[in-house]
Amino acid sequence: MEDGHIKKLEEYFARFPGVGPRQAHRFVYYLLWQNSSIVSDIAHTILNLKKHIGQCKNCFRYFPKDASGQYTLCRICSDSSRDNSILLIVEKDADLENIERTGLYNGNYFVVGGLIPLLETNKSRKIREKELLSRLTHEKSIIELIFALSAHVDGDNTVDYIKKILKPHMEKNEIRITVLGRGLSTGSELEYSDSETLRNALKNRS
């Protein structure tokens, strides 16, 4: 019974994160089932999303524009009480938000926008390389760069790549590069810990 229109919308929904074809199908029927005013409001909210949400020119995360639409910096980047000597590099907005929620970090952020898979050949295409270099060149206050990427192969590969391209700049400006500490995360059981985690936990004992 599928026609082109339903199929097209199903295909769009199936590309949403974590949605399979079956759920995409149910989304379409959910919308058909709603009354027209709600469906119309959902559509217009999506349509206007980018008008209301801007991308910070400094850290590249998304943030709500004000009425005038003229601000180009997000709340954190406009906050003069943040410590502008530290820059923490995250992959995506959700990582940044999780760190902000802890209330433990008061420096600035840079959303690098992706990770570089181990076998990727076009590495610079995957991350905001030029934008990061440009920020480091212009923001002289930075004395430490913290990598807060996920603790797996692609995360480590991304750290290695960025370290390499930043090396001349870092040395010239005496910027310290650090990586989030590795070891036992909360709840880890010794019996089931992998050997890489045990190696880090032994090395970083204190």
Added chain:
Amino acid sequence: MEDGHIKKLEEYFARFPGVGPRQAHRFVYYLLWQNSSIVSDIAHTILNLKKHIGQCKNCFRYFPKDASGQYTLCRICSDSSRDNSILLIVEKDADLENIERTGLYNGNYFVVGGLIPLLETNKSRKIREKELLSRLTHEKSIIELIFALSAHVDGDNTVDYIKKILKPHMEKNEIRITVLGRGLSTGSELEYSDSETLRNALKNRS
């Protein structure tokens, strides 16, 4: 960092079937990440959904309208080769589609649009009661009504309720009412079957 616009869209997505607040949040960021032409196309596809999809006046399932938009019956209800002596009652479009996929049923359908929870007081509000009565009154060819609702408390309660309200009509017109057979479904292990299933399996042995 949430503003009203993101929050509003998150709340809409969180009402989609099987979507929690965390996934709704990721949907919004997924859209922010897409380029504007795709987001605009998704929004317009949703906006036009109801223009392209009609609801069959006969069986109440959704179906694609043709260019003229004038047809009011779905493909199955317009198909004169279907056996119009049998009417199979399902809860929703997905159930109908699953039965069609088997290729085992050649009669007609009626999508009753919901189930009646055991403690529901306003029973007629939950299902297309008037529409079903009207169809049975006008379609004199029907000699069997098959209930194909899910095999749980709410499904059984719905069957009981509809049987009761249809009783006078059924008796006057000598229409037979049947319910899908109960027993072991494919893959059932005896050791783990519940006693209601075993009761049906013993009773319906053949």
Added chain:
Amino acid sequence: MEDGHIKKLEEYFARFPGVGPRQAHRFVYYLLWQNSSIVSDIAHTILNLKKHIGQCKNCFRYFPKDASGQYTLCRICSDSSRDNSILLIVEKDADLENIERTGLYNGNYFVVGGLIPLLETNKSRKIREKELLSRLTHEKSIIELIFALSAHVDGDNTVDYIKKILKPHMEKNEIRITVLGRGLSTGSELEYSDSETLRNALKNRS
């Protein structure tokens, strides 16, 4: 640190149903951790298991022997109030127990002791074929044989095989052979039912 003794016990435990090597290993340490009197009691309970538990000469299920150790029939087979015109064939004791728990069946049982995989060549080795034939030959009261095997390929294959070998006997003695009813089991959702189940549910509607 494994020595032969621990390894041997681990290998025994790893053959227990549903136990992997890791859990088997934990079983051994659990025992090492217990005090000697408990470990000794566990060992002796296992050692004496077969002395206290007999196998019914009639239905082949396991049952507790009495003090004299002289009875050879289980509680059900010794119960003269059971309906000895019906014999229900199950794969294993757990299936029989599950059916007894429903309180819905008052006939007798035969535990066939296994299922025949579809590609098995030595079919008679997998089940108590001779014992079943012998019982049917001697128990003249039986007028119905119910197959209560699991509803999957191996179960169906076993039914087919036994039906074939029993055919001459069944026809001569006018014994009826039935199989547990197939259809929607409790909780089945129409949307997710497989086509074999829907075929049975449509065929067995009532």
Added chain:
Amino acid sequence: MEDGHIKKLEEYFARFPGVGPRQAHRFVYYLLWQNSSIVSDIAHTILNLKKHIGQCKNCFRYFPKDASGQYTLCRICSDSSRDNSILLIVEKDADLENIERTGLYNGNYFVVGGLIPLLETNKSRKIREKELLSRLTHEKSIIELIFALSAHVDGDNTVDYIKKILKPHMEKNEIRITVLGRGLSTGSELEYSDSETLRNALKNRS
């Protein structure tokens, strides 16, 4: 159909780690199904377990006794090439084995035998307190004590308790106490890391 003997064995099996009543039941039937010589061998292997396996007088882990049965130290504790200046404290044998498997640690061990729950009143009953004190008193070579307990509330509570009771001894003998490093374990995603882990990861960045 349960008699006392089956029930007793089921109850023993149900206390095995990770085994529920249903699986315990299946274990008993598994044994009934095996031939007598295997069941007898399993029982005797359990019966002789403690005769063949001793507990090391030094680190308290289990180890295979030799034929003479006279050795009282395990392979690691008898190994003069191990670094006897470091003592690593683990909860149980499985933790010790996991660390040995990495090949990254060459010091000695002490199996403390349990963790102290946060609300435990009789704390010393849960762990080998006296034995640990005695070992530290006699083994003058030790200069570092590493706690390698699981990274959760009970583990941390146990570390706190032992640190307190060892304090006088540690200070007098200038023994350093360390705890395995905390931070992101292998595979950790920033987006889903808890705030305690992020706090440690930020603090221990390097």
